[in-house]
Amino acid sequence: MKQISKSVIKKDHGVKARGSAVYVGDFAQQDMLHGKLVRSPYAHAKILGIKIPELPEGYFTVGYRDVPGINEVHIVKDDTPVFAETVVEYIGDPVLMVVGPDEQETERLAGEIVVEYEELPAILDVRDADTVFFDYSFGSGDVDKAFAEADKIYEEEFETGYQEQAYLETQGMIADFNDGKLTIHGSMQCPYYVHGALVKAMGLTPDRVRVLQDVTGGGFGGKEAYPSILACQTAVAAAKAGGKPVRVVFGRREDMEFTSKRHPSLCRYKFAVKDGKVSAMDADAIFNAGGYTTLSAVVLQRGLISAPGVYSIENLRIHGTAVKTNTVPNGAYRGFGAPQTFFATEMMMDHIAKDLGEEPLDFKKRHLAKQGDATSTGGKYHFPVPIPAMIDEVEKMSDFAQKRKEYAKPQPGRFKKGIGIGLWFHGAGFTGNGERDIIKAVARLHKYADGRVEILVSQSDIGQGIKTTLSKIVANELNLPLEKVICNNPDTDRVPDSGPTVASRSLMTVGELLRRASIRLRSEWKEGEEQTVEEHFKEPDFVIPFDIEKFEGDAYPTYAWAVCAVEVQVDSLTGTNEILGAWASFDVGTPMDMNIVVGQMEGGLLQGLGYASMEQMAANAKGRIRNNSFSDYLIPTAMDVPVMQVHMHVEEYPDGPYGAKGAGELPLVGAPCAYMSAMEQALGKKIYHIPFSAEDALLRADEKEDI
């Protein structure tokens, strides 16, 4: 283990353990006003009129007419309104906000407001969708020829459901408008996204908008774009509040039902097999975007780019759409589109192998991409693909081969076991040309006269430990004790835009900028003086520039890799299953802190296992999400996966700090594949959708085994 990987006590440990860390809900009330959103009860409707009862003194409402700038939330495409104008696009679409001093009274008044609607036909299923928000296709080779010459053609359809981030701290924001300057602070991943959105919606110059991140109780993607929407709404209220701050903190039900989730997907795959090998893949993926576009374009891009999985397939035709439905807009969630396509690809590979009479793992091994191979977009795997060695590691940890053989024998009793394995990658960093052409990260270090050094970046610590890992890099290069390196929550008045805290990019990209800045500061160090150094992102030389129009080039400079085995036991009488163990090897390059990285891997893996099974969320016939509480939407407890063992495989990335690459999202992405592969062995049946419930297992109890 490298010296830098040795764990330290996290910078934010103490305040969090003592309960003295201040989250957005913890700020004192004093003059604070509360905001409560009035939301559409219909999936699709025209707003005919709004009747506001006489409000008590000190209470007021805001709607789209009160938006001082443009009534659009700047995300990617700016179709999300701050407040709906004439049409509502999903159940929960905000129409107004009621603001006042007493929280309960504000809620009561929100219930008294009468909005008259004319219901319009709503589209709730992607199969019925008539609006395509985004449509991408790309490929390589000669797919038609490969299918014409195939020995066998396989066609299957896979579905994945919603997944709710379920961060323990709900969304919340405080806005304060005084002396012509707007200050917003709250729970968020991306202060500069919020800043950009506020500039547009509030019609203010950038210097008159200040955004600060408060201590944030988890994000997982759910606080990437959504806080921009909530910040705009809260800011509009603050502009009318006579200088008093306005706070909006969602209740759990409001948060679960009306904030962005993982896109449900429908993947239709067609594979050609020639001489026992997959010769072509024709993939079509449909992602349910919901009522507005938010981040769907980028989510879909990552999903499609990841479609061939860890395999080299000569002939590729990849097509995908993100379609509009009248449901809650979906957005970022750890993995960002990749878990959906990986599920389809891994299950499909399992199914084909079984049909060909080959052990799936052997079949997969024969298709593995290796260093120098082309990626799905004609880029290159520039660095070694360590999957074979990682398979060996997981085999050892899990006794996979032995168990797989054992459970393949007839299991006559009530309880049936199975073990499965999944292989996956996660493209490290922002997709495509984003880092180079859009983000253009800037990182800064400021040295005080007393020798302390402050990190000035817009990265937010949402639990992943970025304050600690970035500080370790700077302390290491400058030979300073860790406590002499300061890393505060970002404040846009003080920090440059080093980009969002997303896409497993922060440590790899911003960490490397800080490492370089530290080296420069070291060489220019003047004792007793204040100094500032700054580094700007530059794309590594080896990267084949990505063209987003053609989907050509390196979508990612490098990849993080994963192999995971899951063992289950199914109760054939009740359909329920328990996970007996999960064993995984993850390669995220050099771990910047072993405890922190292992914590990321374990947490992400458990989220992935929840995604495949107990985390069930669906809209009813009217388009309303019913699973809006922790009683109806279950996330794993400490008892659900009693054995979870993680190994860190290290394949260093030369352009990341000390060899580190993207980490945060990786462990979730393919966990469902390993789990469902184990379920298939236990049940003797093919699985085509997640979440896969006990009811699903029971429904198919009478079916003939199909594998």
Next chain:
Amino acid sequence: MRQGIVFQLNGEETVYEGSATDRLLDVLREEYRLTGVKCGCKEGECGSCSVLIDDKLVNSCMVAMGRVQGSSVVTIEGFSKTERFKVLDAAYASVSAVQCGYCIPGMILASNCILSKNPTPTEADIREGISGNLCRCTGYNAIVKAIQIAAKEGEGLW
């Protein structure tokens, strides 16, 4: 006769003069500004608002103020002054069991209850003992490990 609800709050006698139907969670956070007690769901499902009432782990969102009359209520703010906390704090720190931190005050109080019940718990005891406290970040392994370390380091304290 004294008016109001009389209870011990972090070791100090306290009289609450509001309604007996007020929610303990809200009163702790708003009236006494004990914001280490976190609100995660207000439905008794997540455990973020866990406090000790007469040494038992309770979701404060499910408790009306009338219920604490004559009881001792300890929040993380009070517990953090104890020797037991020091051991748990060091154990949690040593394995980086704190990520976003939102579940942690409740989790630490739950850890205390596990060890109070049984100073040498098995891993299964620990997993069961924290199963009422949801954590979305860690996957629980580090928290389980922290409690095991605390059991060893804090010998004699529980």
